[in-house]
Amino acid sequence: MRMNILIAAAAAALLSAAPAVAQDIAITGGKVLTGTSVIENGTVVIRGGRVVSVGAGTAPAGMRTIDATGKVVTPGIVAVDSGIGASEVGSVSGSNDLRNNANTLTAAFDVSYGIDPWSFTIPTARLGGVTRAVVTPQHGGSGGGHSHDDSGIDDMTAGAGHGGFQSPGLFAGQAAVINLKDGSNILVKSKVAMTAPFGEAGARIAGGARGAQFVLFKETLNEVRLYARNKSAYERSSLRDLSLSRADLEALIPVVEGRMPLIVTADRASDIQQVLRLAREEGLKIILDGAAEGWLVANEIAAANVPVLVHPTTNLPGNFEMRGARMQNAAALHAAGVVIALKGNEGSTHRARDIRYNAGNAVSHGLPFDAAIAAITVNPARIFGFEGQFGELKSGAAGDVVVWSGDPLEPLSQPQAVVIDGVEQPMEARNLMLRDRYLPNAAGSRPHAYSY
Template sequence: MRKSICLIFALLISLNAQIAVKGEVIHTMAGEQITNGVILIRDGKIAAIGTTKEVIIPKECQVLSAKVVTPGLIDARSVVGLGGMLNQSQDQDQLERSAPMQPELRAIDAYNSLDPLVKWIRQLGVTTVNTGHAPGMLMSGQTMVVKTHGTVVDKAVMKTTQMIAVTLGDSGLMPKGSPGTRGKAVAMLRGEFVRIQNQINAREQAQAASKEDEKNVAKSTQPRNIRDEILERVLNREVPLLVYAHRHYDILSALRLAKEFNIEIVLDGASEAYLLVNEIKEAGVSVIVHPSMSRTFGEKQNMSMENASILQKAGIRIAMQSGYESYVPKTRVVLFEAAIAAAYGLGFDNALKAITIDAAKILGIDARVGSLEVGKDADIALYDGDPFEYTSHCTAVIIDGKIVSSESH
């Protein structure tokens, strides 16, 4: 009886469906994979999903077919759209070097949705990115979450302010300025958070002293300051710090700051995280692991290709990233980075999770993307074979129910 009701419901939904995606294998990332499956799309959302016996495709539907279907891929840490393809001064807006701490810099104000790199990663199945200001300064600015389609970024953005990028270690030090040492870097961060805490406490005391005119007191004691506003959101656990740190002692400094101020952090890169599995797990911190094919020099000289696997097996939530290197004119692709991690112990299922549902959970967008479920955004990638196999191609990409790529890449 229940099965009959489900079939009738699927039939009713199918009557208004606009696009149907057929897959020999559909990795939903919300349970078991579906063999010989169908996804129906209506008004930008997934309207139905199931086997070809359960879901009826209406005749008027546009039908796309593929051997393998996955959710649209998510790049959990990128500078695409700010760091452009030309790698020249006019299209490199990912790092402002005029001051060590600039948390007020917004990614949306520098994002170029028409940069060829955005199109390039979209054609390979990447539909969502956490992109923004790069590592390289102590607090370089904000990241945002955006879909990789459209011309107007305001229509494609999912979260205008996702995280604040912080750099601990060699990359964040200034050879001829401040901070010049690790101790100074952490002291500067601590000093800013203490300053904001003092402001919050003073405002609360003023409000308590004058309940009758609370709003006017709040305004008079703290004029608007866009830097202080975003830092207060960090202290209120509304915006996490995305802490780029590779050495184990820099990672420990990040965990120490998070505990001292009760702030949320996500580790970025974390080449030596495999040395601190217990500490990271105890802190409840997620890790956006360095690109698998990063170059092993400097801070990353102790990088392990098994880092992602070790962290995941320990129960630490991970995601993959394309990352940032100032001298590389093209962006990495998380599909390829996840494939390498899969070969080095992460395995197919966990590698795919790291660029779909687990990445969505770390970014707090899993209610909309990251898996193929009824009601979620219709962000879908189609492949002519195993997505992690070098010879496979992405044959089509759908974002918000619209076909944005239909050529084989």
């Protein structure tokens, strides 16, 4: 009898692990916020996992229909600078695959290998309307998927080449994009961006001064260029000693060639100016992360065509980098013409749902509502090179749709349905399952766990 139970359980587990098949779905009657426009009483049609039409027409005959009358329909939220799926408990090192402290590997660290499709953080984020995430390696002193904890930062090293070990580590590794659908195949693309801390964190790992970091950073880029031009000499050990490992050198070639964006953490206005200067001098494609004082140099950021990942509720001078932090930062950056993406709290990992709350706060401090919607949907996709592929309700884009009970930036509104790649997702998570497990039943008897 017990063997039969075990076999049945195993079969159920295998069935639940099987990938769900994309459905043909029409979402009708709702107020559709496409990410770039608004359609009243709109219809979103999804076939084969992708949006095929968005407009005011009716649903095709015979198609599975979700009635969104009186509700709001949006693209799925895209979490940037996130740790979803790569960190279970931040304080438990064995469950945190966002930070790497190896001596011989920094820039080459690929966070995608540590992503767990069965992570408890994924369904929880999904219940908050999040359907995609940019998972970003940690480094001390940064925000988002990074960690504000600077412990161990002095031990970070840049790796070892022919010349032995070099301290510090100027790079934290490479980010990845995932979707949050139920199933095991969630990696969308690895190596979408490199990460590096600047400002106080960068100065600290370079020996204590900002100037030291910039000089060391430029010298590192020169080494990468030298290696790229002389790989055969490197293989024969006839190239001068280099401070980075071969893996790190290889990983940085797309960065120095301007093909891979570099996520740069900087908050102080003067640090932002110096980073923009560095990007001009070195031909780098950068994304600013943080930019708490970005409003002070918003026109310069816009002129450089550099996007910003901004936490819109940062408003306290917690250190000398954030003396000018203010709640109007997101609004000021947008008004200057900067493409912004809004971040959640605690690394957009366990509280990824806060992304929409933060967007609402940004609206209350001057950011237009439509710009806030774009900043959590289409803009993140645009910033990381996925424009038209997700984050927007348009023909050809992924069928990532959320039906909300009301205004998605209003905390009391909740997702009524979540569709990812054309598949309706289960509206449950471990926290809800635990709640239900320990609730008394209608007869008042104790939960199953206490029935033995």
